[in-house]
Amino acid sequence: MPKRSRKPCSYPGCPELTEERYCPHHKAKEARRYDQQRGSVAKRGYDARWRKARLMFLRRNPLCVECMKQGKVSPATVVDHIVPHIGDMVLFWDVDNWQALCVSCHNRKTAEKDGRWCRSNLFRK
Structure with a gap:
C-alpha cells in the first residue's frame, strides 16, 4: 500500500513534513494540551x-x-453515553442515555464518532 504524501505539521510555525497531523515532536505536546483542557x-x-x-x-x-444486534453474546464492561454528554451533567446522569457495551464495541463507536483526539469535545464549549 502506498504511503500518504507528507505535509507540513499542523503546529503553528513548524516546518517539519509529516504523514500525520503533527510531527513526532508536536504530537506529544498536543496530546498533553488536550489532556489538560x-x-x-x-x-x-x-x-x-x-x-x-x-x-x-x-x-x-x-x-x-451492539454484539446482540449482530447475534453475538459478549459481556458488557463499559457503560456508554449514547449521546455524548460533553460536560452536561443532566445528560451524563440520564440513565436512558446509557448503554452497555463490550470494550471492542465501545472503542469502535468512540473512534467513529470522535476520531482519535475526540474532536467533538475539543471544539465544543
Whole structure:
C-alpha cells in the first residue's frame, strides 16, 4: 500500500513534513494540551458515585447491546453515553442515555464518532 504524501505539521510555525497531523515532536505536546483542557476523570463526573451507578447498570444489563444486534453474546464492561454528554451533567446522569457495551464495541463507536483526539469535545464549549 502506498504511503500518504507528507505535509507540513499542523503546529503553528513548524516546518517539519509529516504523514500525520503533527510531527513526532508536536504530537506529544498536543496530546498533553488536550489532556489538560479535558480535565481529570473526577472533574468530568467519573467519580465514586459514577462507579457505583455503573456497576448497578452493568448488573442489570450484562450483555453488549451492539454484539446482540449482530447475534453475538459478549459481556458488557463499559457503560456508554449514547449521546455524548460533553460536560452536561443532566445528560451524563440520564440513565436512558446509557448503554452497555463490550470494550471492542465501545472503542469502535468512540473512534467513529470522535476520531482519535475526540474532536467533538475539543471544539465544543
